């Protein structure tokens with residue numbers, strides 16, 4: 001699956017909008033991405049997950065794990081594609097943890113996935129959870145890499161598409177200067 005095919009899927013499902021948006025961070029952007037609109041379609045989620053798992057076909061993987069909420073569906077589908085367990089980490093009192101009786105064996109090879117990597121913050125927290133339990137993270141996978149700078153996870157990071165999304169402070173926003181009405185999209189992931 002090429003990067004263009006991936007981005008076309010997003011455009012076709014209105015999951016990648018172009019306009020003038022105020023993100024929950026307060027920054028303005030001309031692009032808005034909502035991965036849940038893609039993953040709500042099991043057939044599309046399966047196709048993307050299969051393509052993502054193929055990028056790690058040479059790796060030994062015992063379990064796939066994703067940080068909630070964005071990573072749950074993807075981890076599950078990637079796990080299905082590989083034929084292993086699919087887990088998720090979640091926040092408890094602000095701290096990323098593994099709950100619900102989920103476990104990772106000592107030395108178990110773990111693939112960490114996230115639908116969209118922006119700052120990589122929750123992905124790094126999920127990696128920390130795996131490390132603390134003695135698991136071995138072999139890589140990080142995402143459908144979209146929309147990070148503005150290269151992120152070092154300490155393991156190979158592979159994504160299906162890279163998306164450069166410029167963001168602006170309101171005072172510097174070129175779209176505001178053109179008097180284009182700004183919209184606030186639904187909950188940002």
Ligand SMILES: [Zn+2]
Nearest residue numbers: 028173175176
């Ligand atoms: Zn603006």
